[in-house]
Amino acid sequence: MGKLILISGISRSGKSTLAKQLQKDLPQVLVIHQDEYTLPEEQLPRIKHRIDWEKPDTLDWNKLCQLINQEMEKHQYLILEGIFALANTEILSLSAFTIALELDKSEFLSRRKTETRWGKEPNWFIEHVWQSHLEHHNPHKTKIDLTLRNINETGYSELKRKIEHLSI
Numbered sequence: 001m002g003k004l005i006l007i008s009g010i011s012r013s014g015k016s017t018l019a020k021q022l023q024k025d026l027p028q029v030l031v032i033h034q035d036e037y038t039l040p041e042e043q044l045p046r047i048k049h050r051i052d053w054e055k056p057d058t059l060d061w062n063k064l065c066q067l068i069n070q071e072m073e074k075h076q077y078l079i080l081e082g083i084f085a086l087a088n089t090e091i092l093s094l095s096a097f098t099i100a101l102e103l104d105k106s107e108f109l110s111r112r113k114t115e116t117r118w119g120k121e122p123n124w125f126i127e128h129v130w131q132s133h134l135e136h137h138n139p140h141k142t143k144i145d146l147t148l149r150n151i152n153e154t155g156y157s158e159l160k161r162k163i164e165h166l167s168i
Contacts, residue, residue, distance in 0.1 A: 002028075002075045003166045004068060004094045008085035009101030010133040012111035015081040018101065018151065022079055025160055030075045034082020037064040050125060054132030056087040056139070065090050077163070086138045096166050099159070100137075100144045101151075105130060 005022070007015045016033065023029040037060050038044065038053075045052045052058070064080075068091060071078055086092065086100075103111070112126050138144070146162065148155055 002030075002072045002078050003096035003163075004072065004091070005077060005079045005097045005099065005163060006085040006091070006095045007079060007081040007099045007101065008083065008137060010103055010108055010137065011083060011129055012108065012115065013101040013103050014151065015083075015085075015101055018099070018148075019079045019081040021156070022077075022160070022163070026077050026163065028076035030071055030078050032064070032067065032071075032078060032080045034059060034064070034080060034084060037061075037067075047125075047128060052128075052132075054083075054129055054136070056084045056136055059084060061088050061090075064088075068094060083133065084136065086140065086142050086144075087136060089140060092140065092142055097163060098142060098145045100147045102147060102149045104149075 007019055009015050019031045019033075023031050038058050039060050041051065044058050045055055065088065068078060068080065072094070080091065086098065108130060109126065112121070112129065115121070146159060148159070151159070
């Protein structure tokens with residue numbers, strides 16, 4: 001049975017980048033991007049006429065849990081990366097290792113203001129993203145196995161070693 005690794009962190013913290021690197025360096029890895037499991041647009045919450053992606057109820061948790069359960073037998077590692085990776089109790093119960101990527105607010109603001117996927121975002125919305133992260137990033141107060149800030153080569157090597165030990 002595969003090992004489920006959860007990578008959480010605020011927008012622009014490096015979740016996808018870390019997941020892609022682990023996929024290259026570990027055997028039989030499937031990366032699941034939480035962003036690909038949102039509900040249909042008409043079901044999404046809104047804030048001031050904008051879609052509010054910053055709430056866990058934007059995700060189709062049933063579909064995501066079903067995929068994880070199906071793929072656990074097919075892969076040595078499953079990596080779920082997303083801002084709400086720690087928000088669902090069923091997924092948490094399946095996880096073998098949890099990683100939280102942290103940014104301080106000034107670094108988040110700097111990175112987010114260069115974001116272009118949704119066009120220019122108003123300052124109030126960027127502040128909303130930060131506040132929502134504080135509220136929703138770990139709603140069950142899950143013990144994090146490894147918290148990383150500005151991961152470097154030494155930190156990555158340590159992380160990879162810890163993950164490889166999960167299979168022993």
